[in-house]
Amino acid sequence: MQAHVSAAQEKMPQPPPPPFSFAPFEKAVMESIAEGIVVFDSFGRLLYANQGARRLVEGMDELAAVRPDVLRRRLSALGGRTKRLQVGGSQVGDAVFLPASEIDVGGGGTLAERERRAIMEMLEATGGRLAEASRRLGISRTTLWRRLKAYGLHRFRETH
Numbered sequence: 001m002q003a004h005v006s007a008a009q010e011k012m013p014q015p016p017p018p019p020f021s022f023a024p025f026e027k028a029v030m031e032s033i034a035e036g037i038v039v040f041d042s043f044g045r046l047l048y049a050n051q052g053a054r055r056l057v058e059g060m061d062e063l064a065a066v067r068p069d070v071l072r073r074r075l076s077a078l079g080g081r082t083k084r085l086q087v088g089g090s091q092v093g094d095a096v097f098l099p100a101s102e103i104d105v106g107g108g109g110t111l112a113e114r115e116r117r118a119i120m121e122m123l124e125a126t127g128g129r130l131a132e133a134s135r136r137l138g139i140s141r142t143t144l145w146r147r148l149k150a151y152g153l154h155r156f157r158e159t160h
Contacts, residue, residue, distance in 0.1 A: 019045050020047055022039075022047070022048050027048065030048065034100035035052060035098055036049070036050060036054075036055070036078075036080075036096075036098030036099075037049070037050045037052070037053055037097060037098070038053045038060075038075060038080070038095070038096040038098070039085075039093060039094070040094045040095075041093040042091055042092055044068050045064070045068070046061065046064035046071070052098065052100065053075075053096075056098055056113075056151075057075065057151075057152045058151075058153055059152060060152070072096075073150075074152050076096075077150050078099075078110075078112050079098060079110040079112055079113070080096040081096065082094050082095070082096050083095045083096075083097065099113065115147065116147075116153075118137070119137070119144065119153070120153070122137055123153075130144055
């Protein structure tokens, strides 16, 4: 009976190990880079995101905990480039590099970044009123809502 229980326990999926943590020096290096950097482990868990990335995606930690697939899509929509992280032949995770924002480098940024900034500025100008902001932007309120959702800008979404 004892051997049967241990064999059954061996077949049960093992929980992933606790997430890796970066040393303060490694974090300082990632913070010094103008690009946004988001690092995931091989289980898809968020390990670290520098301030450049956090400025682009509101509520990143909560989104990573609840809907990591949505976070990955948002990073991709913001122009993120994914690089597989490997040690030897085994994959240890992924790093997503986001383009540096206009604030950081003074340039125009990607189309997605410029669109996001335009939406943010219009929402601030209209006091967060989606109907008025969408009218001034020349897009439907539904399109504006979808963009807010894609960019992770939940604080402006209307509640019913």
